[in-house]
Amino acid sequence: MLNVIDFIHAQRDRYVDELTRFLAIPSISALPAHAADVRRCAEWLADQMRGVGLENVRLEATPGNPIVYGEWLHAPGAPTMLFYGHYDVQPVDPIDLWESPPFEATVRDGEIYARGAADDKGQVFMHLKAIEAHMKQTGKLPVNIKLIVEGEEEVGSANLDEFVRANKPALASDVVVISDSAMFDRGVPSICYSLRGLVYFQIDMRGTRSDLHSGVFGGAVANPAMVLAQVLAQMKDRGGRVKIPGFYDDVRPLSDDERQAWKTLPFNEKQYRKALGAPKLFGETGFSTLERVWARPTFEVNGLLSGFTGEGAKTVIPAVAMAKVSMRLVPDQNPDRIAELVEAYVKKITPKTVEVTVTRLHGGKPWLTDYHNSFVQAASRAIEQGFGKAPVFCREGGSIPVVSTFQEELGVPAVLFGVGLPDENAHAPNEKLDLANFHGGIVSAAILYDEIAKTAV
Ligand code: BES
Numbered sequence: 234m235l236n237v238i239d240f241i242h243a244q245r246d247r248y249v250d251e252l253t254r255f256l257a258i259p260s261i262s263a264l265p266a267h268a269a270d271v272r273r274c275a276e277w278l279a280d281q282m283r284g285v286g287l288e289n290v291r292l293e294a295t296p297g298n299p300i301v302y303g304e305w306l307h308a309p310g311a312p313t314m315l316f317y318g319h320y321d322v323q324p325v326d327p328i329d330l331w332e333s334p335p336f337e338a339t340v341r342d343g344e345i346y347a348r349g350a351a352d353d354k355g356q357v358f359m360h361l362k363a364i365e366a367h368m369k370q371t372g373k374l375p376v377n378i379k380l381i382v383e384g385e386e387e388v389g390s391a392n393l394d395e396f397v398r399a400n401k402p403a404l405a406s407d408v409v410v411i412s413d414s415a416m417f418d419r420g421v422p423s424i425c426y427s428l429r430g431l432v433y434f435q436i437d438m439r440g441t442r443s444d445l446h447s448g449v450f451g452g453a454v455a456n457p458a459m460v461l462a463q464v465l466a467q468m469k470d471r472g473g474r475v476k477i478p479g480f481y482d483d484v485r486p487l488s489d490d491e492r493q494a495w496k497t498l499p500f501n502e503k504q505y506r507k508a509l510g511a512p513k514l515f516g517e518t519g520f521s522t523l524e525r526v527w528a529r530p531t532f533e534v535n536g537l538l539s540g541f542t543g544e545g546a547k548t549v550i551p552a553v554a555m556a557k558v559s560m561r562l563v564p565d566q567n568p569d570r571i572a573e574l575v576e577a578y579v580k581k582i583t584p585k586t587v588e589v590t591v592t593r594l595h596g597g598k599p600w601l602t603d604y605h606n607s608f609v610q611a612a613s614r615a616i617e618q619g620f621g622k623a624p625v626f627c628r629e630g631g632s633i634p635v636v637s638t639f640q641e642e643l644g645v646p647a648v649l650f651g652v653g654l655p656d657e658n659a660h661a662p663n664e665k666l667d668l669a670n671f672h673g674g675i676v677s678a679a680i681l682y683d684e685i686a687k688t689a690v
Pocket residue numbers: 352353386387388389390413414415428431595596597629630631632633634
């Protein structure tokens with residue numbers, strides 16, 4: 234093992250150069266104009282996977298972007314781990330706020346800046362380099378590995394559930410390993426044992442056939458921008474509680490043990506507020522900030538559009554108004570059931586003065602696992618060796634739709650060991666990854682494979 238770790242330490246500069254090439258491909262899944270880049274990224278990744286010694290590497294076609302698959306299955310008797318990650322990235326807007334071009338990775342103060350640095354190319358690359366180190370130094374891996382790296386995570390993984398269901402025997406494994414999350418804080422390595430789910434909608438309202446002169450017609454018809462605002466205002470009460478009937482029916486209450494455990498985490502509310510630049514924090518009455526983002530569901534307006542928003546004034550009644558809204562869900566809320574409740578509620582509270590349509594966009598189920606299982610303990614030992622500090626166990630407020638699918642369809646535990654940081658600007662301008670964490674992640678991943686090999690299945 235020493236050889237493998239020494240090898241990794243000697244390769245730091247090369248790893249950064251190679252990651253820079255991965256980050257140079259603008260694999261933005263949300264934008265059709267980047268379809269060719271997404272494909273090129275999948276091909277680049279497949280070549281890398283072949284290069285580190287993985288076998289049967291191929292692009293699996295889907296109705297959307299390809300899934301990159303690779304495997305190495307020559308460790309008889311050892312467990313099989315299924316690695317999952319994504320090579321697609323979020324759009325870069327607003328581009329003006331980037332201090333260096335999003336697809337020309339730049340190192341400043343020990344951080345590599347680029348779209349996808351943390352979410353999730355950097356973290357996928359860690360595992361490829363850990364595999365490479367084992368193969369180069371020992372000619373083999375301590376475990377059997379299957380890898381799937383998808384290109385549609387940032388748009389809801391619409392085709393991945395079907396792929397998993399259709400390939401259950403081929404994906405059979407003992408544990409799923411994912412690095413697509415963050416550490417609790419700088420210097421606080423973490424294992425994540427729960428993710429929130431998601432359900433996302435577009436709400437469209439139409440008042441009249443066309444925009445109207447607000448003097449000539451003002452007073453005679455409802456204003457859809459106003460109606461939309463009134464409807465949205467009825468989604469939550471002043472205490473931050475969602476008012477959709479039945480919304481909380483399946484929310485699993487937080488146990489006292491978990492509540493107590495979270496109180497020992499190094500969380501500073503004042504620093505958190507300051508880092509966000511918020512004048513005051515706000516959330517559901519009766520819950521702490523960590524409880525609100527990790528264990529409680531939310532309703533958010535993601536975007537609003539209506540009427541005249543240009544310079545100066547224009548006297549007009551808009552014909553239409555639109556909102557993008559989403560809800561983060563927690564165990565045991567089901568996105569399909571919540572979607573029905575939302576649609577019914579919006580239709581019920583919208584007055585007859587406008588036509589309303591509610592269109593469901595993407596989503597995913599929440600996920601929660603018992604972190605006392607032996608694979609999580611294996612990851613804990615690996616992280617302790619790689620980062621010199623035992624990890625804390627935390628939940629995350631974000632979503633990775635396929636994780637609950639893996640648990641349900643393959644019946645195996647998932648281990649989420651991420652090395653991002655909460656301030657790494659995922660989805661925002663100036664996304665970055667701390668290079669010390671990147672290297673610690675490669676070392677931890679290499680050790681993790683050995684620790685998994687020692688774990689009884
Ligand atoms: N890697 C994130 C999810 C995440 C973020 C997990 C932070 C843990 C900590 C993932 O790429 C992501 O952004 N997911 C989307 C899912 C959606 C598009 C269906 C999300 O959470 O909004």
